[in-house]
Amino acid sequence: MAQERSGVRPTPVGWRASVPGSGARKAKISVTVDEELWAEVQTLVDEQDAAASASAAVEQALSLWVANQRLAHALEALYAQDPASRPTDDEVARAAEALGL
């Protein structure tokens, strides 16, 4: 479920975050993120232990999310072109086990 948060807001350029009280330039837009991405951002911020690092944390988390979406789109395009290419859940489970995922 998507939800909107305040406090860490990417700007239109470079997804730089503005954290209240940090003195950074205030963002003009907010972003809506899903629970998984938000958890990733929180983890990264906690690990880096500095509000100023939130910018890098947001940028990194969004980069990971975009990379995952890029893969998803490529796979969905393949499935749309050739529905028989979509692996079964059993095939995916075997592959996930081999990959240690």
Next chain:
Amino acid sequence: MIPAVLDSGVLSAWAAGDRRIIAGLEAVRRAGGYVVVPTVVVAESTTGVPGRDASVNRRVKGTVLDVCDERRARRAGALRYASGAAADISVVDAVVAATGEDLGARVLTDDPIDLRRLATASGRLDVVALEDLG
């Protein structure tokens, strides 16, 4: 979010519609991960002939391309030398290994012998053979 680094054989297998690699990449996708292709792999997998490269080009769009800088190139050289089989191991495989090591990734390969030699030299590289995926 564990990335997967592909070697040339696996990229070509994906382009050819190999179900094992598709299942593997679907597993990576569902785990929130992503796919990395070192640019040297693109060099090894393409011909410059648009028709021949079309399928590889479509798959590459679903990946993150990684450019090998000097630090990683030197690490690739070190791994290749430390493997004790530098004469047998390609520079491309060494760069794939160094990329996987750097990113903490799983390296997917259709030719695990050389990558496993490099993994032994690394001590911190996970190699998964295409044949193990399905």
